[in-house]
Amino acid sequence: MQIVRDHDEEPSGTTVSNRFGEVRALLIEGGPREMIRPSRLLQTHKEGYLSICRPLVGEILVFQDGKHATACGAQLVCYDSSRPYKVVMPERFRAVTLMMPRRLMGLTAKDTEMLTARAWPGSHGLGALLSNLLVGLEEHGEYVDTGIDLLGGCVAGLAAALFAERLRSMAEESGNGRPTLMLSMQAFIRERLSDPDLCPTAVAQRHNVSLRYLQKMFHQHNTSPARWIRDERLARCRAELVDPRFDHLSIAAIGERSGFYGASHLSRLFRDRYGVTPREFRKSRGAVLAE
Numbered sequence: 001m002q003i004v005r006d007h008d009e010e011p012s013g014t015t016v017s018n019r020f021g022e023v024r025a026l027l028i029e030g031g032p033r034e035m036i037r038p039s040r041l042l043q044t045h046k047e048g049y050l051s052i053c054r055p056l057v058g059e060i061l062v063f064q065d066g067k068h069a070t071a072c073g074a075q076l077v078c079y080d081s082s083r084p085y086k087v088v089m090p091e092r093f094r095a096v097t098l099m100m101p102r103r104l105m106g107l108t109a110k111d112t113e114m115l116t117a118r119a120w121p122g123s124h125g126l127g128a129l130l131s132n133l134l135v136g137l138e139e140h141g142e143y144v145d146t147g148i149d150l151l152g153g154c155v156a157g158l159a160a161a162l163f164a165e166r167l168r169s170m171a172e173e174s175g176n177g178r179p180t181l182m183l184s185m186q187a188f189i190r191e192r193l194s195d196p197d198l199c200p201t202a203v204a205q206r207h208n209v210s211l212r213y214l215q216k217m218f219h220q221h222n223t224s225p226a227r228w229i230r231d232e233r234l235a236r237c238r239a240e241l242v243d244p245r246f247d248h249l250s251i252a253a254i255g256e257r258s259g260f261y262g263a264s265h266l267s268r269l270f271r272d273r274y275g276v277t278p279r280e281f282r283k284s285r286g287a288v289l290a291e
Contacts, residue, residue: 018137021152021239022101025137029057029094035087048082048102048109052159054122054134058093062086067117074122074131076162080112096134104156105163106186108220114170115163126162133158150239181207182217186228193233193258200225233258234273237266241282251278 016027053060059072064085071077079085080102089095102112122131133155164183185203192198203225204214218225236258240246246254255266255278270278 019152020155021150022104023152023155024099025134025155026097026099027094027138028097029092030089031092033089037081037085039084042082042084048080048112049099050078050080050102050105050107050112050115050159052076052078052098052130052134053087054096054131056094056096056135056138058089058091058095060093060095061088061090062117063088064116065113069117069119071119074128076120076122076127076131076134077118078112078120079116080109082109083116085116096138098134098155098159100156100159103221103223105160106182106221107163111167111182115166118166120162120166126158126165130158130162150243153235153239181209182221185214185217189229190232193229193236194256196259196261198229198259200229229259230269231273233260234270237270237278238274238281241278242285251282254278 014029018025053062053071054074054076055072059070060077061068061070062077062079062085064079064083069077079087081099082102102109105112107115121127160183164187167183185207188203188206189198200214201211204211207214209217214225218228221228223231237254237260240249240254240257241251249257250263251266252263255261255263260266260269267277267279270276270281274281276284
């Protein structure tokens with residue numbers, strides 16, 4: 001990314017970063033600036049991140065995917081790091097930005113083209129919940145030091161709900177319900193992670209699609225239905241292993257809550273996914289994976 005000084009004032013400033021699981025919250029303030037990511041600086045081997053910005057002082061202009069939007073006050077605006085973009089702060093500013101892997105939202109790069117560079121109201125509904133949460137993270141994020149994986153999951157869940165609401169509204173207007181179907185299937189899976197009978201066939205039957213079509217939809221997200229179910233189960237185990245509310249449960253019991261039956265089976269999959277055993281991860285309260 002390039003930071004370009006476009007005004008007489010130097011684009012100096014400060015950035016404070018907090019990590020909550022796979023979600024990062026950035027508090028950024030400074031003078032007028034432009035942040036540009038041209039095509040030549042894109043790293044195609046890295047997964048894309050969605051960034052949701054909430055201005056606290058000043059305004060934010062986002063240019064991406066042939067669109068542009070201005071956010072101010074409680075409004076929210078989004079951009080995708082996997083494609084070229086430009087973010088402009090024309091005056092002194094202070095803002096909070098949420099960054100999370102696009103895969104947490106269950107969206108492809110094409111899906112997010114409908115979400116980027118649009119100003120979303122933060123005065124009511126889910127937009128207000130997320131907007132106020134960002135203000136809260138700016139005020140209190142530095143004091144949060146326990147259960148951070150769980151908090152990250154909650155933040156990502158709220159953001160995903162807002163994405164789903166926006167996509168559903170746009171799909172109804174355009175007649176394209178495919179993104180909504182994918183989000184519905186993912187919600188169905190998350191609600192039934194503890195069910196040992198949860199499988200791709202059950203998901204396909206519930207949504208009246210063929211197993212082949214289900215596989216095709218998940219393939220567009222660089223995964224498969226079975227792998228996505230497994231990864232969601234592991235993510236839930238990961239969150240509960242560092243949540244003090246589940247300290248009384250054994251690792252095997254936590255695994256069963258997410259559909260894993262047998263501590264050795266969970267340990268093998270967890271180590272393959274995260275590089276440490278569930279026991280090591282729990283003992284360190286997740287610090288072994290902190291960057």
